[in-house]
Amino acid sequence: xxxxxxxxxxxxxxxxxxxxxxxxxxxxxxxxxxxxxxxxxxxxxxxxxxxxxxxxxxxxxxxxxxxxxxxxxxxxxxxxxxxxxxxxxxxxxxxxxxxxxxxxxxxxxxxxxxxxxxxxxxxxxxxxxxxxxxxxxxxxxxxxxxxxxxxxxxxxxxxxxxxxxxxxxxxxxxxxxxxxxxxxxxxxxxxxxxxxxxxxxxxxxxxxxxxxxxxxxxxxxxxxxxxxxxxxxxxxxxxxxxxxxxxxxxxxxxxxxxxxxxxxxxxxxxxxxxxxxxxxxxxxxxxxxxxxxxxxxxxxxxxxxxxxxxxxxxxxxxxxxxxxxxxxxxxxxx
Numbered sequence: 001x002x003x004x005x006x007x008x009x010x011x012x013x014x015x016x017x018x019x020x021x022x023x024x025x026x027x028x029x030x031x032x033x034x035x036x037x038x039x040x041x042x043x044x045x046x047x048x049x050x051x052x053x054x055x056x057x058x059x060x061x062x063x064x065x066x067x068x069x070x071x072x073x074x075x076x077x078x079x080x081x082x083x084x085x086x087x088x089x090x091x092x093x094x095x096x097x098x099x100x101x102x103x104x105x106x107x108x109x110x111x112x113x114x115x116x117x118x119x120x121x122x123x124x125x126x127x128x129x130x131x132x133x134x135x136x137x138x139x140x141x142x143x144x145x146x147x148x149x150x151x152x153x154x155x156x157x158x159x160x161x162x163x164x165x166x167x168x169x170x171x172x173x174x175x176x177x178x179x180x181x182x183x184x185x186x187x188x189x190x191x192x193x194x195x196x197x198x199x200x201x202x203x204x205x206x207x208x209x210x211x212x213x214x215x216x217x218x219x220x221x222x223x224x225x226x227x228x229x230x231x232x233x234x235x236x237x238x239x240x241x242x243x244x245x246x247x248x249x250x251x252x253x254x255x256x257x258x259x260x261x262x263x264x265x266x267x268x269x270x271x272x273x274x275x276x277x278x279x280x281x282x283x284x285x286x287x288x289x290x291x292x293x294x295x296x297x298x299x300x301x302x303x304x305x306x307x308x309x310x311x312x313x314x315x316x317x318x319x320x321x322x323x324x325x326x327x328x329x330x331x332x333x334x
Contacts, residue, residue: 041092188248
């Protein structure tokens with residue numbers, strides 16, 4: 001059974017309210033033990049990632065070279081068994097992630113509720129809209145990120161290393177082609193993500209201001225005009241985010257297909273001169289296809305990390321601003 005008590009309500013010996021700190025410190029304080037357990041399962045998952053590729057290679061080579069039906073059937077059954085086992089492990093990982101994420105969201109909303117309990121009544125109108133935005137919208141993405149904060153980069157980096165190692169074992173130049181396709185993305189992916197992050201921050205702040213204005217119920221005519229301008233601004237921000245994301249996807253897909261073409265061309269040439277078996281070409285092509293998925297997932301995780309850091313910083317600033325200040329203790333009389 002999962003230790004829900006540790007995740008739901010971290011113990012505080014002094015009875016003070018839970019204090020929000022940096023994003024990863026917050027994640028470790030509310031889910032450290034579960035991150036270790038999830039990471040252990042994740043390691044098992046990426047360690048078996050290359051087994052189906054090796055089975056595919058052996059099936060193709062046996063079919064073309066020896067044509068022994070019993071061996072081919074045995075390898076096919078082994079492939080299906082490994083694929084089912086891999087899917088089962090991934091199911092466990094996803095369910096565990098979901099539980100951690102949802103519990104963290106509930107915990108984060110509880111922090112906001114506890115903070116609001118000490119807010120002075122006269123600050124209610126201006127702050128309620130922001131508080132509603134935090135509780136209903138912004139807490140959930142941050143909570144969802146807790147479930148993938150450690151396990152996702154561990155899984156995807158593990159798969160990348162395993163696949164590149166396997167491709168190096170089969171044919172070093174194939175791994176070199178794959179690395180050549182990934183290297184430029186290390187430059188333009190962070191730069192484009194920073195641009196997306198800036199727009200996401202501006203969008204969150206604009207949505208907060210709209211929420212506060214609607215709650216405050218200012219002059220109807222002036223309010224409508226102001227909100228219309230803000231809505232147009234948010235539209236432009238969202239379109240800018242979409243353009244950057246889709247351009248990034250286009251560049252990543254282009255790099256993948258260039259690498260695939262190079263592997264098929266060179267692999268076909270080496271097969272034609274008898275220096276490479278066709279099963280290795282099939283395995284490397286399949287490895288490159290699988291390499292594209294974890295790399296894309298890692299880029300998505302990095303994108304989510306940057307956006308979540310922004311949202312968490314905004315939630316934390318609101319939580320610190322609303323936290324009731326304690327009056328200093330009276331000086332002890334001599």
